Amino acid sequence: EIVLTQSPATLSVSPGERATLSCRASQSVSSYLAWYQQKPGQAPRLLIYDASNRATGIPARFSGSGSGTDFTLTISSLEPEDFAVYYCQQRSNWQVTFGQGTRLEIK
Amino acid sequence: EVQLVESGGGLVKPGGSLRLSCAASGFTFSSYSMNWVRQAPGKGLEWVSSISSSSSYIYYADSVKGRFTISRDNAKNSLYLQMNSLRAEDTAVYYCASPFVWGQGTLVTVSS
Numbered sequence: 015e016i017v018l019t020q021s022p023a024t025l026s027v028s029p030g031e032r033a034t035l036s037c038r039a040s041q042s043v044s045s046y047l048a049w050y051q052q053k054p055g056q057a058p059r060l061l062i063y064d065a066s067n068r069a070t071g072i073p074a075r076f077s078g079s080g081s082g083t084d085f086t087l088t089i090s091s092l093e094p095e096d097f098a099v100y101y102c103q104q105r106s107n108w109q110v111t112f113g114q115g116t117r118l119e120i121k
Numbered sequence: 122e123v124q125l126v127e128s129g130g131g132l133v134k135p136g137g138s139l140r141l142s143c144a145a146s147g148f149t150f151s152s153y154s155m156n157w158v159r160q161a162p163g164k165g166l167e168w169v170s171s172i173s174s175s176s177s178y179i180y181y182a183d184s185v186k187g188r189f190t191i192s193r194d195n196a197k198n199s200l201y202l203q204m205n206s207l208r209a210e211d212t213a214v215y216y217c218a219s220p221f222v223w224g225q226g227t228l229v230t231v232s233s
Contacts, residue, residue, distance in 0.1 A: 056225075058223055101165065110168040112167070112168065
């Protein structure tokens with residue numbers, strides 16, 4: 015099983031600032047990595063697929079990068095609605111796995 | 122509008138069974154693989170099962186293998202999860218997930 019490790023577990027950032035979230039895979043997942051945002055009481059929402067492609071309707075302030083084992087989600091200028099939990103997910107093989115999540119909180 | 126709507130959750134005793142359904146609309150359901158993902162209260166996301174577009178390929182997490190069965194009916198734009206021999210640790214919100222959108226989830230509670 016491919017293990018995804020997200021860091022940090024909690025990130026405190028002020029609105030308007032930049033946030034950088036990390037996801038590391040225990041073995042290469044090529045570019046088969048996605049990022050999801052989840053707010054309390056809501057289903058996860060797809061932000062980024064295949065490491066760097068924004069999903070439909072996702073603002074340009076969200077960007078993804080990386081390949082192989084190291085990936086980054088960057089939010090360039092935080093809006094109040096961006097404070098949530100973020101998960102990475104790999105689908106490089108049939109056994110899909112998720113990271114444990116990064117909680118992005120208001121500083 | 123692309124939409125997935127789950128149903129069938131509820132309270133069930135340990136050892137019991139439940140069948141979840143997911144109705145898809147707004148996209149060509151038959152073209153996409155589909156997944157079930159669950160989230161225990163206050164916990165992270167856990168993949169449960171996947172099925173390919175034509176049902177040719179089916180995969181399960183080790184935690185549910187032999188107890189859960191995924192299926193789909195492309196004529197009805199529907200995905201299913203038959204859950205047998207349920208355990209307390211299966212308590213979670215179960216999400217139906219396409220590659221680009223998830224349903225709102227249905228809560229399954231396993232308790233005596």
